[in-house]
Amino acid sequence: MANNFADLFEHAVDAMPDRIAVLQGERRVRFAELDARANRLAHHLAASGVGSGAHVGFQMHNSVETMETLIACFKLAAVPININYRYGPAELAYVYDNADLDALVYHARYSDAVREARSRAPRVRHALRVDDETVYPDDADALPYESALVEHQPTRPAVRRGPDDLFMMYTGGTTGLPKGVMWRQEDMWRVLGGGIDFYTGEPVADEYQQSRTGAAGEPGTWFVLPPLIHAAAMMPTFTALWSGNAVIFERRFDPAAVWAGVARHRPQVLVITGDAMARPLIDAYRRRPADASSLLAIASGAALLSQAMKNTLLEMFPSAVVSDSIGSSETGFGGIGFAQKDDDPTRGPRVWTGRGAMVVDDEARPVVPGAEGWLAKTGAVPLGYYKDPEKSARLFKTVDGARIVVTDDRARAETDGSVTLIGRGNMVINTGGEKVFVEEVEGVLKAHARIYDAVVIGVPHERWGRQVAAVVTAAESGPIDFDALEQHVRRHLAGYKVPKQIWVADAIARSPSGKPDYRWAEDHVTSRAPDHRSA
The missing domain is CATH 3.30.300.30 (ANL, C-terminal domain)
Structure with a gap:
């Protein structure tokens, strides 16, 4: 089994080439077209010296080009590095340097910050600028994205890929310096990409199961609202695409535009991150209700979804389930819970664990039911932090011969087999x-x-x-x-x-x-x- 992200995407393309893959504004991009454009970009990057293991930063908001960039990197067995587009020049320069970027793809609206950051991080030797609706003067040291694509063929690059190819996600920065979490691609697929069923915990039969199942059924549509620079958006997007579903993107989070998009495109799944998105969405819906009858699931992850917001979502959209997932860049998927109305607002998220999630004591041993400890994960876990063996040794351990990651999240092992999140230990x-x-x-x-x-x-x-x-x-x-x-x-x-x-x-x-x-x-x-x- 190859289990590389590019292989899984190409399986979906081969099985469903004419299905819509991405919707953005007036654009409708089919699987075959998305594949062809990603191939052109991959050939350009390869001609510019980007090969297996090279690090390519993407400083981009959600768009078709963002997905093309991610897929092109995976096709080359290169490593796309998420760059927070809200960072200032000093923070950007730190990440460019710490991540050892060889190349950078960015949207034009970030040109000023990119130019200043690159002056402090000379290692970035190649850059592509993606035009957006903003107007900026040309960058002398960055190539126009579309010009780069048109110069190359749409055929798939012949690159040796495998399950050990690296996936990296930079995380943190709100309480400390950003750090890169390294995963094998197969492990990330297993924990967050559908390689193991989220609800049953059963591994899929083979790398073709998602595309095979998708081709046999009717396509669905997922509206992914969080930014693709975060795993809470990137992995649901790939999970949808690998299964032959369409994904809707908005450049920025605009609640009114979201409801207009829901009414227009009728997605079944709406992916959000906690109260930060739920509250403004609720406010916008109250001001101007839209037809949201297509929604079957409102899926939240990566940030707190309070009980008050769960109550309101359940009242407003009685036909949809509201799910609350736990996980992180260091653990992947840790469990999923489904909102119940009028639950205790003092209680943290309670989820049914799976795939190795547990609560452990200070010696990384499982606690007894009813006891508190640290949320931990065994099985498919990261390789460690990039260029930080000391932090890696503190967080990623081997206990009784098994790899385990012990997080800073305090949790309680409930007697019914679920886990309640209490809060972050470092906060x-x-x-x-x-x-x-x-x-x-x-x-x-x-x-x-x-x-x-x-x-x-x-x-x-x-x-x-x-x-x-x-x-x-x-x-x-x-x-x-x-x-x-x-x-x-x-x-x-x-x-x-x-x-x-x-x-x-x-x-x-x-x-x-x-x-x-x-x-x-x-x-x-x-x-x-x-x-x-x-x-």
Whole structure:
């Protein structure tokens, strides 16, 4: 079994060449066309010196060209490197250098940041600029993307590929420097690409099963909203394509445009990331309802989906299931749960584990049911962090002869076989010896009708060491009744978990994947007085 991402895509092309693969705006790209254009790009990259194992950065928002770039890299057994397009020049230069980029493909709107970052990272010797709706002057040291494609043939490159070809995903940057997580492609396919059934845990029969099953049935449509620079979007997209389904892309997250797209294209699956997307989608739908009767599943992952948002989604779209998955770049898929209405807002995501997910103690041994510990994963796990053997050794271990990755996520092994996520251990607030997990407090704050969004951090305190604080945004115009908010939190949480200082902001800064930017929150609270202090 080859199990390389390019092989799996080519199986789908060969089985269903005339099906629609990607929809973006007015564009409708069939599988055969997507394959041909990716082949042209692969030949160009190969002629520019990109070969097996070379690192190619893609600093791109969601588009047809983004998918062509990913597929072309995999066809060459090269390694596409996700570059966060929200980074400034200094951050970009760090990632360019740390990832050892040989080439870069980017959208034109990021030209200024790319130019400055490349001046600090001279290793990037080749660049392609993809035109978008913005107008920028030509870059003297970057080739126009379409010009590069037209020079080459649409035939598939003859490249030796295999299951050990590298997949890498850069993660982090909100609480530390970004780092590359390295996977074998077969392992990533197994945990996040459908190589093992998400619900039954059964491995597929062979590398052709997804395309074979897809060709035998009617195609579906998936609307993938998170950015492709995150695994929460990239892997659902490939899973859909490998099975012969179409994927819809929007360049940026525009809730009104999303509902217009749902009404127009009638997708069955809507992929989102937590409250960061659910709340604005709900607001836009309330302002202008659209025909969403085609939706069978609203699938969230990579960021917290609060109980309040689950309740609302279930009420608005009673014909759709709302799923909540856990996982990370370090673990892949860790489990999936399905939302139930009016569940406890203080409880973290509860999922049915599978494929080696477990809760372990500090010695990486499984805990007994009912006990807390660290979320861990065995089986198909990453190779480690790129160029960081020290961090790799801390996180990726061998226990009783089995490879295991132990995360910073605190979790509880439930007696019914499920796992409840408590919060990230590296974000815990120690206040007077008591531990507070920020996700728990954030979920309760956002369950209040007047709170639109919230991020919780610890601030210095003379007596307690650290004290719980929050930055919030209001759900409506007008003042927040802080006394009522405090009473709401106290109904659900112990007193030491109640935010003692609250700042009100116009918006909460988040990463493209929807995760809170805690560094932004810390800067925000140090630059101004709080809007509320508890007695």
